[in-house]
Structure formats: C-alpha cells, structure tokens
Amino acid sequence: MDIELYKKALDREKRARKEAESLLEKKSLELYNTNKQLQEVITNTNLFPEENPNAVMRFSAHGRVLMYSNKHGDAIIKFLNQPLRKKLKVYFTSELGYSFEKGVKHQFDMQIGKNTIRFDVVPFQPFDYINVYTADITDIKATEVRLQKLTESLKEAQQVSENFNKKLEIEVTERTKELLDSEMKLKKSLLKEKELGELKTSFVSTASHQFRTPLAAIQSNSELLQIIAESLHEETRKRFGKITTRITSEIGKMTELMDDVLILGKLTAGKVDLKQQYINLVDFCSELAKDFNEIQSDGRIMKIVTNGKQYDVKLDPKLLTNSLSNLFSNAFKYSVGKNNPELIISFQSKEFVLTVKDYGIGIPKDELTKLFQPFFRANNVTEIKGTGLGLSIAKEYFEINKGVITAKSIIGEGSTFEIKFTRQK
Amino acid sequence: MKGVVFTEFLELVENEFGLEIVQKIIDECELETDGVYSSVGTYSHKDMFKMVGKLSEIKDIPVPTLLNIYGEYFFKTLSRDYPKFMEQDNLFSFLESIERYIHPEVLKLYPEAELPGFESEIKSKNEMILEYSSSRKMADLAVGLIKGAARYFNEEVEIEKVAETNEGEKVGLKILLI
Structure with a gap:
C-alpha cells in the first residue's frame, strides 16, 4: 500500500519536474528573444547618437564620470585631456557641475581648436546624470563678428555722411551769402551804370544844346557878314561869299555832328522806345527810295528787287526809316559815278533780309570790323564828308528793331550791307 | 494562482496527515492537473478551493481554520x-x-x-x-x-x-x- 502511494507521489514529482523544465525552457527562449530585441534597440539607439554630426555625451557624478560619448564627444574629451588644455578642462567640468547642482539646463561656449563650440547641458533628474549636446557655431560667430564690423562701418559711414552734410550746409550758407553779396554788388553796379548813363545823356544833351547856341550865333553872324558884303563891290563880295559859305558849311557839319551825337547818346542810353506795327515792307522801302532818288543830281536811283512770297512785317517804321536812310545815303555817297545801288528785299519762311548793295569805292578789308564803331571813318574816305557816327547809329536803330546788320566789301568794287530780321508771328 | 501555493499546501498536508490523505484529496477532487503541480507553474485557484474543501471534509476542520494554519x-x-x-x-x-x-x-x-x-x-x-x-x-x-x-x-x-x-x-x- 505504502509503495503504491510513494510510486504515485514520485510519479507526480517527475511530471511536476518535467513541467517545470519545459516552463524553464519557454522562459529561457522568451528571455533570449527579449534580450535580442533589447540588443537591437540598444544598438539602434546607440547608432542614433553615433550618427549625430555633433557631440553627444553623458556624465554622472557632477560631471566627473563619463558614462557615454559618441565619436565626436570622444574627440572633445581627448582635446580637453591634453596637458596644455588643463584650464579649459577645469572650466568644462565646473560648467557641468553647475548644471548638476542647480538641476537646470545650461549653455556655454568654448573654443576647441579653430572652432567655437556651443555646449548644451541637460540634467536628467530621475537618473541623476547629465546629457551634453554640442553645436558648432563657428560660422554663426564669424557672421556675428562680421555683422559687428559692418555695423561699426555703417556707423562710421553715417558719421562721415553727417559731417559731410554739415560741411555742405556751411558751404551752402557761405555760397548763398557770397551770391547775395554779388547780387548786391551787381545791383549797385547797375545802379551806378544807370546813373552814369543818365549823366552821359544829360551831358550830351546839355553839351549839344550849349554848342548849338554859339553855333547859331556864328551862323547868324556869318549871315550878317553876307548881308554887309552885299554892299561891297563884286570881288570883295565874292571872296566874302566863299568865306561865309565855308563857315555855313562847317557849322552845318558841326550841327549834324551834334545831332548825331545826341541821337547816339539817346540810343545807347536806351531812351528810344520801340513802337512796332505791321507794314508792307516793299511799299515802305519804295517810298523811302523815291525820296532819295529825287535828290540825286546825277540821276542815279536805288533799284529795288524782291524775292520770296511777300508778307507784312512787324517793325518800328520811324526807326527803320532812320537806319535805312543812312544806308541809302551811304550807298549813293560812296558810289558817285558808278552804277545804281540796289535794295534787295528777301522774304523767307522764318526771316526776312534787307540788303543794300553799292558798286562804289568799297571798304578796306581790315577796317570792316571797326566799321560800326562810333566816329570811325575808313582811311579811303577822308575826302568824303561824314561824321563817322552814321553806321553806329544805324546799327543801334536796326538792333532796337530786332535786326542784325553785317557788312561785306571788296575795295574798288563795292559794299554790301545785310540786315536780317526774324519773322515775328 | 502560483504553483508554489499548491505545492506547499500538499507538502503541509503530507507532513501533517500523511501521503494517503494527499492521495485521497487528489483522487476525490476533479483537478485540472491530476495533482501535478510545479512551483513555477500557474494553476486555477478553483482547484485550490476544491482541495481545501476536501481536506476540511475529510478531517472535519473548518475551512477558515485550515487556511489560517496553512497561511502561517x-x-x-x-x-x-x-x-x-x-x-x-x-x-x-x-x-x-x-x-x-x-x-x-x-x-x-x-x-x-x-x-x-x-x-x-x-x-x-x-x-x-x-x-x-x-x-x-x-x-x-x-x-x-x-x-x-x-x-x-x-x-x-x-x-x-x-x-x-x-x-x-x-x-x-x-x-x-x-
């Protein structure tokens, strides 16, 4: 009986043991698989920091014990362990210690060789260690430095610009002052000139009037002599006659000269007003020519030629008469015994031209430039009467009428005087 | 329920009352494992109740008392x-x-x-x-x-x-x- 019991008990033990063994096997397999998985995860996790281009490190014990480091971290540790870098190592450890102590994240920068490295220290409280991550901020720092320099340059440039502006302001102020001074001086000059002009005019006017009085006296006395000479016998009368004629002639010249000087004075003082009106130039010139033609004792006439489509022109007729008369007078005066002088009236689209041409004695080439100067007489006209003021007066008259006069001449062949007027619309 | 509860229980029964009682309990309860228990295994707690109940019946000791003793x-x-x-x-x-x-x-x-x-x-x-x-x-x-x-x-x-x-x-x- 007992043996049966024991046998059964033993059998149960065997089976229990087998069961325990198979459980053990199962558990071992589970453990193996779990281990394998864990290994894979560890490897993969390990790979991750290994793949990081920056350093990843883990420290315990206030930063004194290195628990893990990827290869970049190893390089940094190696660098810090160099005997020359002792100070840096101390600094590094103290920075880690700070994070450990305060239990806070912390950041610091350090120069590792040529590069500036930023360290981020992150405490991991539950496990009492710190993780250290790095970033290479060499480029950022270089950019910061460059930016700083640029900012400084900019500030300098701004300063220079400001200084320049200030200088400019000062110069402008000075220039303006100078300009105002010049303006003032100019005004004074103009005023003075105006005064002088008026002085001259009044002088000229006064002088000519003053001259006229004695001239008139001389003339009347000469006439008186002539009357007295009437009662003398013929020879003496003739001689007196010649003398008084000469006196009268010279007085005439002087009077003419006075008149011309007065006119020129008025002209140059700007005391002659321009009163323009539309005139038929051809009719006008024909009338004037007629007056001159009538007084030519040798029968010469001023020939008038027109070309171009005619139109009415705006001119001051009085001034035109004065100036054109002078030219007509000269043309006849200096071509005695020669062909008829000519007036050519040319009508063009934008201008009209009056040309007075004579076939007379002409003007020496080198004296053409001085021709319009007051009192100028060419060296080949000393025998011919004239004041030397005619052309200068004519020129003034033409210019007031807004015309431009030029002269051309060939000695012995004749002279051409051309006056150009701009057609006024 | 962990196997150790079963194995220790049967050991106690064996020590106190002998192998015959153990066999009797196993034979008369319809146990899932036929009384084979390994300490590292896991078995139905119902079987535990069956065994304690059977023992109580055989030895005429109330279940609470049995559990008290076993607990100690x-x-x-x-x-x-x-x-x-x-x-x-x-x-x-x-x-x-x-x-x-x-x-x-x-x-x-x-x-x-x-x-x-x-x-x-x-x-x-x-x-x-x-x-x-x-x-x-x-x-x-x-x-x-x-x-x-x-x-x-x-x-x-x-x-x-x-x-x-x-x-x-x-x-x-x-x-x-x-």
Whole structure:
C-alpha cells in the first residue's frame, strides 16, 4: 500500500519536474528573444547618437564620470585631456557641475581648436546624470563678428555722411551769402551804370544844346557878314561869299555832328522806345527810295528787287526809316559815278533780309570790323564828308528793331550791307 | 494562482496527515492537473478551493481554520525563499511594504500574477489596519500569513476582522500588537 502511494507521489514529482523544465525552457527562449530585441534597440539607439554630426555625451557624478560619448564627444574629451588644455578642462567640468547642482539646463561656449563650440547641458533628474549636446557655431560667430564690423562701418559711414552734410550746409550758407553779396554788388553796379548813363545823356544833351547856341550865333553872324558884303563891290563880295559859305558849311557839319551825337547818346542810353506795327515792307522801302532818288543830281536811283512770297512785317517804321536812310545815303555817297545801288528785299519762311548793295569805292578789308564803331571813318574816305557816327547809329536803330546788320566789301568794287530780321508771328 | 501555493499546501498536508490523505484529496477532487503541480507553474485557484474543501471534509476542520494554519506555514516558505523582502525593521513596516514594494517586485517577475491588495494604515505604535482585497476572497489565508509574519518578527498579535464587503472580497483587518 505504502509503495503504491510513494510510486504515485514520485510519479507526480517527475511530471511536476518535467513541467517545470519545459516552463524553464519557454522562459529561457522568451528571455533570449527579449534580450535580442533589447540588443537591437540598444544598438539602434546607440547608432542614433553615433550618427549625430555633433557631440553627444553623458556624465554622472557632477560631471566627473563619463558614462557615454559618441565619436565626436570622444574627440572633445581627448582635446580637453591634453596637458596644455588643463584650464579649459577645469572650466568644462565646473560648467557641468553647475548644471548638476542647480538641476537646470545650461549653455556655454568654448573654443576647441579653430572652432567655437556651443555646449548644451541637460540634467536628467530621475537618473541623476547629465546629457551634453554640442553645436558648432563657428560660422554663426564669424557672421556675428562680421555683422559687428559692418555695423561699426555703417556707423562710421553715417558719421562721415553727417559731417559731410554739415560741411555742405556751411558751404551752402557761405555760397548763398557770397551770391547775395554779388547780387548786391551787381545791383549797385547797375545802379551806378544807370546813373552814369543818365549823366552821359544829360551831358550830351546839355553839351549839344550849349554848342548849338554859339553855333547859331556864328551862323547868324556869318549871315550878317553876307548881308554887309552885299554892299561891297563884286570881288570883295565874292571872296566874302566863299568865306561865309565855308563857315555855313562847317557849322552845318558841326550841327549834324551834334545831332548825331545826341541821337547816339539817346540810343545807347536806351531812351528810344520801340513802337512796332505791321507794314508792307516793299511799299515802305519804295517810298523811302523815291525820296532819295529825287535828290540825286546825277540821276542815279536805288533799284529795288524782291524775292520770296511777300508778307507784312512787324517793325518800328520811324526807326527803320532812320537806319535805312543812312544806308541809302551811304550807298549813293560812296558810289558817285558808278552804277545804281540796289535794295534787295528777301522774304523767307522764318526771316526776312534787307540788303543794300553799292558798286562804289568799297571798304578796306581790315577796317570792316571797326566799321560800326562810333566816329570811325575808313582811311579811303577822308575826302568824303561824314561824321563817322552814321553806321553806329544805324546799327543801334536796326538792333532796337530786332535786326542784325553785317557788312561785306571788296575795295574798288563795292559794299554790301545785310540786315536780317526774324519773322515775328 | 502560483504553483508554489499548491505545492506547499500538499507538502503541509503530507507532513501533517500523511501521503494517503494527499492521495485521497487528489483522487476525490476533479483537478485540472491530476495533482501535478510545479512551483513555477500557474494553476486555477478553483482547484485550490476544491482541495481545501476536501481536506476540511475529510478531517472535519473548518475551512477558515485550515487556511489560517496553512497561511502561517506558507509564510515560512516565503520568508525563506525571498530573504530580500524580509529586510524590514518590524512587523508593521513589513506589512506596509507588501503593497508598496513586495507585490510590485513580484509583478516584475510574473506580470500575469493576480495579487491581493493590502492597503495599510498604521494607527499607532501598536495598532494597524490592513485592508485585504481579492476576488479569491481568501482573507483567512491572509490572516494566517500575518500571524506567520508576526512570529518571524517576534511579535505577538491579535487580528480581528472589523469590516467585510461582497462576501469577503474586501476585508478590513485590525492588527493589535500585544
């Protein structure tokens, strides 16, 4: 009986043991698989920091014990362990210690060789260690430095610009002052000139009037002599006659000269007003020519030629008469015994031209430039009467009428005087 | 239920009442494993109830008493096999550590284990309330274990059931040091 019991008990033990063994096997397999998985995860996790281009490190014990480091971290540790870098190592450890102590994240920068490295220290409280991550901020720092320099340059440039502006302001102020001074001086000059002009005019006017009085006296006395000479016998009368004629002639010249000087004075003082009106130039010139033609004792006439489509022109007729008369007078005066002088009236689209041409004695080439100067007489006209003021007066008259006069001449062949007027619309 | 509960129970029965009683229990209960239990295995707690019930029938001892006795005995096994859990200063701190430390450690090894809850409250130097909670409703086993623990720590205790809910799913135990 007992043996049966024991046998059964033993059998149960065997089976229990087998069961325990198979459980053990199962558990071992589970453990193996779990281990394998864990290994894979560890490897993969390990790979991750290994793949990081920056350093990843883990420290315990206030930063004194290195628990893990990827290869970049190893390089940094190696660098810090160099005997020359002792100070840096101390600094590094103290920075880690700070994070450990305060239990806070912390950041610091350090120069590792040529590069500036930023360290981020992150405490991991539950496990009492710190993780250290790095970033290479060499480029950022270089950019910061460059930016700083640029900012400084900019500030300098701004300063220079400001200084320049200030200088400019000062110069402008000075220039303006100078300009105002010049303006003032100019005004004074103009005023003075105006005064002088008026002085001259009044002088000229006064002088000519003053001259006229004695001239008139001389003339009347000469006439008186002539009357007295009437009662003398013929020879003496003739001689007196010649003398008084000469006196009268010279007085005439002087009077003419006075008149011309007065006119020129008025002209140059700007005391002659321009009163323009539309005139038929051809009719006008024909009338004037007629007056001159009538007084030519040798029968010469001023020939008038027109070309171009005619139109009415705006001119001051009085001034035109004065100036054109002078030219007509000269043309006849200096071509005695020669062909008829000519007036050519040319009508063009934008201008009209009056040309007075004579076939007379002409003007020496080198004296053409001085021709319009007051009192100028060419060296080949000393025998011919004239004041030397005619052309200068004519020129003034033409210019007031807004015309431009030029002269051309060939000695012995004749002279051409051309006056150009701009057609006024 | 862990196999060790079964193996230790049968060992106790064998020691106290002999192999015949063991065989009789195995033969007369319809057990899932035919009485084959390995300490590292896991078996249905219903089989445990069957065996305890059968023993109670055979020996005419009430089930609670049987569980009490077994509990005290079982504690010896546990304290021997897991000295790590016995590093407490006194009974009360030990009882406190069950919920806080021991059972979490057990779960690490046996994640599927269904362990009873032991919420504790130390009232004074001599008084403690321990709340047992388990769907297996084996508070009597717990009482036995506590008695075993007291013996281990050289303490004398009086244990009283002061509350009960759901027919023993939750039982409040007052433990007095004497």
